Amino acid sequence: MDTPDETLAEAAAGGDRAAFAVLLGRHYDRIFALAFRLTGSRADAEDLAQEICAALPAKLARWRAEARFTTWLYRVVVNATHDLRRRQAVRSRAAAGWGDWEIARQDQIAEEAEALDWLTAAMTRLSPELRDTVALVLGEELTQAQAAAVLGVSEGTIAWRMSDVKKRLKAMAAEEAR
Numbered sequence: 001m002d003t004p005d006e007t008l009a010e011a012a013a014g015g016d017r018a019a020f021a022v023l024l025g026r027h028y029d030r031i032f033a034l035a036f037r038l039t040g041s042r043a044d045a046e047d048l049a050q051e052i053c054a055a056l057p058a059k060l061a062r063w064r065a066e067a068r069f070t071t072w073l074y075r076v077v078v079n080a081t082h083d084l085r086r087r088q089a090v091r092s093r094a095a096a097g098w099g100d101w102e103i104a105r106q107d108q109i110a111e112e113a114e115a116l117d118w119l120t121a122a123m124t125r126l127s128p129e130l131r132d133t134v135a136l137v138l139g140e141e142l143t144q145a146q147a148a149a150v151l152g153v154s155e156g157t158i159a160w161r162m163s164d165v166k167k168r169l170k171a172m173a174a175e176e177a178r
Contacts, residue, residue, distance in 0.1 A: 005069035013060040020060075024053060027070070031077055038081040052080050122172050126165065133161040 003019075005026065011019035031052055036045035056076070063072055123131050129151075136147040137158065144158040151158070 006065055009060055009063055009069045009072075010065065012057070013063055020057060023069075024056075027073055028053065030070070031073065034074060034077045035081060038078065039084065044084060048077070048080050048084060052076060118173075119169075122169055125172065126168060130161055130165050130168070133158055134165050137162060 003022070005023065008019040008023050012023055028049065032045055032049040035048040035052075036042060039045050039048065059076060063069075123134060126134070132151060133147060136142045136150055137144060142150065144162070145155050148155040148158045
């Protein structure tokens with residue numbers, strides 16, 4: 001039978017590296033998933049998960065076993081996320097002090113990121129053939145002739161696919177605007 005998390009946590013708090021490794025193995029995906037849901041950013045979630053795992057031995061020393069280990073671990077992740085948000089807010093306020101041009105630049109970056117996120121999500125709704133074509137022509141910046149050679153189709157087929165992609169993306173955008 002598997003050792004309960006609480007027993008492993010007590011052992012890990014006492015310096016048992018094997019118990020700590022088992023806890024991380026069981027809960028790393030949970031830590032990452034919650035961090036991702038709270039931040040909405042894969043990069044931030046990955047950074048948070050690493051920070052949490054690095055700080056967990058010290059935090060375990062202060063664990064009082066008053067709640068289930070997973071409940072305590074969720075709280076650790078939530079607190080780490082709040083700390084990240086505070087740090088980001090401080091950075092944002094500091095950056096805002098650079099003037100209107102910096103604010104405009106940040107807005108543009110945010111808009112571009114939002115557009116890229118939309119395009120990435122919209123592309124998942126395209127057929128594999130259209131996705132492959134867009135990835136090569138727009139993502140890898142190949143010419144239509146180069147993309148045709150890679151995909152083993154005619155250049156005319158690539159041109160047709162790109163035209164079809166534009167129509168479909170416009171339709172998706174119009175549908176979402178409603």
